[in-house]
Amino acid sequence: MKKVGISPGHEAVGMWGNRIDELVENKLTLSHDSAELHLYETFQQASHVELRFDTPVMTSMLSGRKVVHHPDQPSFEYRPGESLLMAPNHTLFVDYPEATIAKPTRCLALTISDEFIRQTVAELNEQVARVEVNDQWQLHTNSYHLQNDPEISTLVDKLARLFRENNPFKSFFIKNTLKELIIRLSQVQVQTDLLTHTKQHLSTNRLAYIVSYIRENVTRSLSIEELCDKACLSKSHFFRLFKSELGVSPAQFILTERIRRAKVILSNPAKSITDACYESGFNSLTHFSNTFRSIERMCPRQFKRKLFVTN
16 A cells, blocks of 8 residues: 655644644544554545454544455445444455545544454343344454444444543543444444344244344234234233344334335335325325335435336
């Protein structure tokens, strides 16, 4: 990797107030007992830049675009609002196809002590049981690419602020925010696994069976009592475990699955919004439109128009 220095006498500073000494991956590093925060800015196009850390790391894109090359997986675009978990001593290579002085590419890398992660996950397993006794909470760091949900985005922003604060309680706040981040990332990984690899867990995980059952019966009325009976769980137990492992209530999940089905129907030019409403399990166009807007941030008509204008 070639790094290009700023011309002599140039006193330009970056977004975080640090001096710009390099145009590619100009870095500010801030330390804590259990973690380090590395803030990067890149001001010119570059390719094949090595990315490697000796401890587990979470990187998050803040602005611009990267292309990440993995030795064993297809390359992918890396954009703001996304994060990447990496195992220690694992090498990736990154391209910066759009970085300029006017529009730099910015990202952060949060390296966390392996021991701190283990302690946090162990504490989580002691206090919050999974639905199946043989399952454990854990955090996979081997090139795990994810779209940040609102909670994770908030925690990333909070850590970037806390590391730069001058506050007597700073260390305490950072430690607790790191714990919450680790727990939420573990939750996201469990949710993703259950929702994308549902069939693999049908015989070993009751919630995977319930997810499959909801998807197969999503167009008809589904009562909580029916789902509890299928899961062989009491109502209170079922609600707590469903929310813990899938991040939403059973009712919210059913609505999300109906909207997912409605989007498939709307992608058919021969189908109308009314068709999508009733064929996805809704009994009211008003309820359908309101639910669609709350989940997709646009009404069904806008979604259909955008879909076919794009195509």
